[in-house]
Amino acid sequence: MTTQISAAGDQTIRRGPITVALIIGAFVAILNETFLNIALADLMRTFNVSATTVQWLATAYMLVIGILMPVTALLTGWFTTRQMFLGAMGLFLLGTVICGLSPSFGFLLLGRVVQASGSGLLMPVMMNTILYIYPPEKRGAAMGLIGLVIMFAPALGPTLSGLIISYFSWRWLFYLVIPLAIFSILFAAYFLKNVSEVTRPKVEIPSILLSTIGFGGLVYGMGSSAEGGLMGPIFMIAGAVSLILFVWRQLVIENPILDLRTFKYPMFALSTIILILVMMTLFSTMILLPLYMQKVMMLTSFSAGLVLLPGGLINGFLSPLMGKLFDKLGPRWLVIPGLVLMSVVIWLFSKLTSSESSLYVIILYAALLIGMAMVMMPVSTTGLNQLPKKLYPHGTAIMNTLQQVAGGVGTALFVGIMASGSQSYLSRSSHPTAPDQMLSALVSGMNGAFLISMLIALASLVLSLFLKRTVAPEEQQAEEI
Template sequence: MISLIIGAFFSILNETLLNIAFPDLARELNVPYTTIQWLSTGYMLVVGVLIPVTALLVQWFSTRQMFLGAMFLFSLGTLVCAIAPGFEVLLVGRLLQACATGLMLPVMMNTILVLYPPEKRGAAMGTMGLVIMFAPAIGPTLSGLILDTLNWRWLFYLVLPFAIFAFIFAYIYLKNVSVLTRPKVDILSIILSTLGFGGIVFGFSSAGEGHGGWSSPEVYISLIVGGISLVLFVIRQLASKNPMLDLRAFKSPMFSLATVLIMIVMMTLFSTMLLLPMLFQQGLMLTAFTSGLLMLPGGILNGFLSPVTGKLFDKFGPRALVVPGAAILAGVMWMFTQVSMTTSKGTFIALHCVMMVALSMIMMPTQTNGLNQLPRRYYPHGTAIMNTLQQVAGAIGVAFFISLMQSGMNDYLATESVNPLAPTPPEMAAALNEGVTGSFQVGFYFAIGALVLSFFVRRAAAPQEEQGEVTAPSPAMH
């Protein structure tokens, strides 16, 4: 577990470390901002495409092989990024890092399911939650601090020694816990999965980044191709005796409920993670580093509460956490709809902290409860499904809330601005505030939806085949 956590921490940290450096990179590498965004879009795209395939890979390669392969790719990608002479090489390095992250997350969750019996998984998943939430929370602040004093290349140079250490540590201590079944490789399923999930993630990401909006051919063609491929992929998986991604996992009601609930919560999370920095930097005219600092306490609080909520889940079950967590989330999202340019920084920090506490009460308990209901043979498929749909929800969330914000800004300028084509800075700031609070309004409706679903959550009993099963790996499995 320690081996997995060290590796996962630095690969996930890297996801948010670079975002704040985009303006510096665009200037130094002499490329437009729409091109630089590919460092983020490409990353999400590779992770979204690769995670569904891990359901197959973990049945062909051991835990040890998968993790060491991922850490090697991550270290290599980090080195390539650090010494990149131009944008093209930097993008290649980022895509190598994304391959590592796409491999690592499902392996980590699958290992927890195999190592720990259902009654102890909450605490283990909570420890993983600390990594998944804490790493991206400190990323922007750490990045701002490095960029204030050093060149952008140091964002990679400083991570590289830790990545190499994680590889060596795992090489010495990481044992295999998986049973290899080596099912038949279905090439057509891999192609349909890649086109389906890749098309949807790319389409929504492109719309969110303002590449001509929803009317852009690259947006709607990607979404059409992705949608058709995904339908064909689902049909093929349900018809196959040995599917690449076994969608029969959705026959478990708590797993289905957990997946839908987490997608809704992820979209609510993205509304704030995306809109608050925009409001801070373009509305309140704060620096990127200050914006990162304002969001740091909430991220740290969420990370440290994840193991606590995990232990509470083991003791009291999911309802005791998920229902109050969803109620708090709905309340805080309503309060976000009331913010304005005069709202104090302390109020923003407090609201963000409360929201992150609510998310720690919902995310890991819901996820663990859903996976607990699955039979052991579905573990790789369940973890791959959940992680993939989180990526899809993230891409949809970004595009959806950016569109809402832009629409709200345009409506405000059309009615309130003296000259909508050339608004004054105060008018732009007021329009941004209007767009952001309008988006938060929709985020509040999502939170209400999460609250309604939370009342249907029940503690999932382990399948009959799991009960009394020895969870420690046998010597033959090493």
């Protein structure tokens, strides 16, 4: 027997400690996502593996999260808030221990898969809990705190890991996370309360299989496409076909694992499309800009991390403020100017040359993430606010899953555009093997990729003109009564 706890009606719920418990766990997990990137060269030497092989530490992470997120709505119906969060953090801690003690690359990859199993559950649990314990008029500020974590942790990751690698071995990237994960578990065990209802929905095995093949096939195919050959396209086609069948099945069965009726709510549908486009533009910058700094500006990984750090810190500190402004002003006054700023900055990125200064890149990246702070959480909250409570788990699962897939699509798309543009430049060059020509070709390819990214940002700007403040159906009925 379970009891649904409503934050609005139960004064025993202490929102502050619950929110802090969620944020600590999310910070630890998200920090770890970018922690390992700067250590890839060390891992290649330690385990004597190629760059193609070592990249699976990141690809496998995305693969597991892409598979898990669609079924989180089902899991939240079977397990309480505490069980979901503590289970997710327990898996993350176990994976971290395996990574730190790995005697071989295979064990390290296994540890990353276990870590991702925990991380894939954390974000939906955190967003669901916020939706349950905060009324719509206060969700913006709470979601702003989540935005702080989502942007601050990845921004801090490369710089902090670069500092650790400079003095210790790569294993300390995991050793230092272990006590943080343990603290998160203990803090949540004491403060986190159950706020959702356990409904024990039917476990729909065919849908789970189609979802796993669909989302997993897409992410795996994108990761494999960098290696060439037919395997990448084959997996992507299989994933696309499975997703079509998955969507069809969700529409015809009585208890879908992802309730697509969420798209009947226009602001949720519009917000989800905007987030997909924005995530693609964000990933274009996250992939191309570090490459530009290291290959063109000749900065070290640690120096490149320092260049990106101010933008991440500014974004993190602005996210709670933007959340409070959202509660007062609604989405349009934040999202539209934010997307205008993002579009201008990405256009300036498309004009980068081989002789830009670090200060110029710092200013542009900081401006981009200021715009991002004005967009991400206001758009997410606008869409989710329109859903009834029974659809919260499905709405958060859909948003998180599609953003994850959008990130994978964006990565493959913009790297492909950059490579194609570089080859096109070299094909017109009279000395294609000359170092200066190869450098110019790389810059030309990046400029083309950023130009396409700007067009996607402009498309999201046009869609944002139709955003408006939303109220969930039950709140609307209460106001009318």
